[in-house]
Amino acid sequence: GKRDGRGSFRFFERAMDDALRARALMECDLREAILGGQIEPFYQPVVSLHDRELIGFEVLARWRHPERGVLPPSEFIPIAEETGMIGDLSYGLLRRACRDAASWPPHLQLAINIAPQQFQDRWLAEQILAVLDETGFPAGRLEVEITESALIHDLEATRATLTSLQNLGVRIALDDFGTGYSSLYHLRELKFDKLKIDRSYVNSITMSDERAKLVDAIIKLGSSLGLVTTAEGIECSGSLGWLEDQGCDFGQGYLFGKPMSKSEADQYVEGGTTE
Numbered sequence: 001g002k003r004d005g006r007g008s009f010r011f012f013e014r015a016m017d018d019a020l021r022a023r024a025l026m027e028c029d030l031r032e033a034i035l036g037g038q039i040e041p042f043y044q045p046v047v048s049l050h051d052r053e054l055i056g057f058e059v060l061a062r063w064r065h066p067e068r069g070v071l072p073p074s075e076f077i078p079i080a081e082e083t084g085m086i087g088d089l090s091y092g093l094l095r096r097a098c099r100d101a102a103s104w105p106p107h108l109q110l111a112i113n114i115a116p117q118q119f120q121d122r123w124l125a126e127q128i129l130a131v132l133d134e135t136g137f138p139a140g141r142l143e144v145e146i147t148e149s150a151l152i153h154d155l156e157a158t159r160a161t162l163t164s165l166q167n168l169g170v171r172i173a174l175d176d177f178g179t180g181y182s183s184l185y186h187l188r189e190l191k192f193d194k195l196k197i198d199r200s201y202v203n204s205i206t207m208s209d210e211r212a213k214l215v216d217a218i219i220k221l222g223s224s225l226g227l228v229t230t231a232e233g234i235e236c237s238g239s240l241g242w243l244e245d246q247g248c249d250f251g252q253g254y255l256f257g258k259p260m261s262k263s264e265a266d267q268y269v270e271g272g273t274t275e
């Protein structure tokens with residue numbers, strides 16, 4: 001009856017209140033985490049599929065939360081993007097990664113993820129340059145990963161940022177290739193250096209002939225446009241062998257190593273293995 005209705009509405013209101021409060025708290029925590037250095041770079045190995053040598057790492061953000069342990073990016077990157085904190089987060093992360101990488105052999109590269117909206121920021125290239133200057137990390141060892149969703153926002157602003165970065169000597173990789181839309185249009189309109197084939201394709205190549213044909217086509221498309229290709233999410237040696245045979249240039253995935261802390265990455269660099 002009436003009573004129940006009002007009761008459940010109150011319940012709903014309270015649930016909303018709780019959700020809003022939790023969200024506000026989370027934003028506040030995240031802001032402090034960024035300022036307090038709790039956002040930490042983890043490193044996932046990237047390997048050459050021509051000789052299986054380590055060529056560098058992708059930087060993946062982790063939140064070392066004082067109570068909740070190490071949190072994955074899905075728990076905080078969306079909030080950082082929505083609240084505009086992503087710029088500060090990235091800046092801190094890149095700075096720390098460039099410092100960490102100073103102790104690694106000079107041929108090892110770093111790849112960093114930059115959120116779609118950051119490409120609309122006309123100061124992005126300047127900020128990255130400032131970090132490179134401060135840390136002494138060479139631009140030629142840095143790669144920026146961009147997803148296709150950045151390109152549908154404002155193609156002209158994105159193009160300008162990409163060009164500034166490339167003029168500094170930073171390379172640009174198109175991330176998660178095959179998951180967005182109008183990929184071919186963007187390949188025509190923008191100059192990338194690398195295609196990263198999404199792991200949803202890579203996982204299933206040994207099981208699905210269709211997937212295998214698509215991955216093969218992507219590798220050929222890349223090389224005919226003068227781009228190198230990285231296969232993401234390689235988990236088994238069957239896929240690895242197949243990708244090597246097709247001429248894919250680089251590989252990344254649990255088979256080579258999961259994202260790891262700086263000290264684990266140090267060991268990986270020395271020994272070439274983990275665990």
Ligand code: C2E
Pocket residue numbers: 044059060061072073074077090093113114115175176199232233234235252253254255259
């Ligand atoms: P991404 O850029 O596509 O990164 C690859 C993701 O796949 C990582 O998840 C990595 O741990 C996972 N992965 C790698 N190899 C394998 C594998 O063999 N199997 C499986 N199942 N997964 C694998 P992670 O670290 O949770 O990051 C998720 C996403 O969060 C990233 O996807 C990226 O879009 C975003 N992200 C991470 N760090 C940053 C950052 O600093 N800035 C921004 N804007 N986004 C970030």
Ligand code: CA
Pocket residue numbers: 058113145175
């Ligand atoms: Ca990436």
Ligand code: CA
Pocket residue numbers: 175176196198232
């Ligand atoms: Ca990816």
Ligand code: CA
Pocket residue numbers: 176
């Ligand atoms: Ca992804």
